[in-house]
Amino acid sequence: MEWKLFADLAEHAGDRRVTVDAGPGETVGDALDALLADRPALADRVLDEDGSLRSQINVLRNGKDVGSQEQGLETELEAGDELALFPPVSGG
Template sequence: MEWRLFANLGEAAGTKHVEVPAEAGDTFGEAFEQLLSAHPELEDEVLDENGEIRDHIRVLRNDHNPFVKDDGYDTILEEGDELALFPPVSGGSR
């Protein structure tokens, strides 16, 4: 399974694409733990002091937030799922 990391998250990890050993049938939480295990430097960027995903970080599974549409960390991954982390996005100039 591959994670896509955007903006400063990709910079912190040193790559914009991270392969993790999660596969179909595993949970989103397992894939997320594998990402942080592979790149612990992301923890300060994405987790708050309680170990929860920071409010401003956007997590996507197939273009939607698994904590809104699915079962959060317990979401079962399917073949071909796309996982991504986004930092806050600010507007452009006028």
């Protein structure tokens, strides 16, 4: 499964696209854990001190925020899913 990372999250991960060992039948949370496992700088940016996803970080599966879906990070992955991680977005 491949993650697309944006803005400073890509900098913390070392790349804009990162492939992780997760696939159909696993969850978005499993894929996120795989992404963060060996990237402590990214984990510090994405997770709070309790190890929970920071509220301002957006996790998308196929263009939809998983936080607004019933299953959240427990959403099951399917073949062909696209995952993305966005930092807070502001503008004016």
